[in-house]
Amino acid sequence: MKYIDFKKFTDEQGAQTIYLFEGEDAYFRGKGEELLKTRYVQETTLDFAAFDGTALKGDGIKELVDAWNSFPFISEKRMVRVTEFYPTEKEYEQYLKPLFENPPQGGMLVIVNGAKPKTGSAALAKKPNVTHVDCGKADEETIEKWIRITCKREGVFADGVTCAKISAYCVQDMSRIAGEIEKLLCYCQAKGLDKLTDETVDLLVYPDAEYKMYELANTIYRKNLGAYMKIANDLMTKGYNELSLLSSLASYFRTLYETSLIKGGDKEVAAALGIKEYAAKKKREEAAKFGDKLLSIYDAVYSAISDSKCGKITFPSAWKTVTTRLFFGN
Secondary structure, eight states: OBGGGHHHHHHHHOOOSEEEEESSOHHHHHHHHHHHHHHHOSOHHHHEEEEEGGGOOGGGHHHHHHHHTSOOSSSSOEEEEEESOOOBHHHIIIIIHHHHHSOOTTEEEEEEEOSOOOTTBOOGGGSTTEEEEEOOOOOHHHHHHHHHHHHHHTTOEEOHHHHHHHHHHTTTOHHHHHHHHHHHHHHHHHHTOSEEOHHHHHHHOOOOHHHHHHHHHHHHHHTOHHHHHHHHHHHHTTTOOHHHHHHHHHHHHHHHHHHHHOOSOHHHHHHHHTOOHHHHHHHHHHHHHHGGGHHHHHHHHHHHHHHHHTTSSOHHHHHHHHHHHHHHOO
């Protein structure tokens, strides 16, 4: 199941014996473990044990098995957590299979893996009695659903547009989104509001710098000089100067240009640039909008940076030169 369905599943189905949280989103993995520990382990000193899976090889796995096979002292469950655990199929058969097929009812094994399963490792997600929770990087739809559900639980309505704005402002970073939602809900409760609006989001959530660069680039695409100047001035009040703005724009358009040159789809772009597939998808969409203008835009910004660093022009003049070239073609 996707992480977003995990809490509802736990509410309805109760405690399971084996959980596998698997995927690159550390926020989801951490919150899943936290929910189980809070709900089923009343005394962590006695009824919680943690292991580093990278250190468990061969007979070392017996230590994990023994801990899992112990009865809880005070808590409803004795929880044993192991991180980055990738036993081979042979190790599974020799040490783990009996307990996976007949898990101890008082024990709860929680496996938390951030990396992809290693070549030759056992397919834990397919083993008996395993509740597999997909903690992969969430897409826009999943994030917006999570925001909507989280707000609803606190009696606050948030529509799709507002949820999308929060997601975009935080560039789909779940850790930051969670913190911003907590802040927004506290504000709504303090003000007696039962609806989260765009105005409240704009008041309390400052867009990530990467999102501001995305907005700035889109004003260039739309030839909207007024919006361009407004965003630039806003960034300058947040610590940017002309050089840092130019450098950020150059980096942004260089990445778009490199994206346009890569053959293949999102997966290939992600691998080449060392980014997530979702980010690659967004980069490809942006690059397609600018088309063959990408190189000339990057060249204009880079040339201005070079001239200013060489002392030919000042940084403010470089910024004005770039603005003129981008919007008036001179």
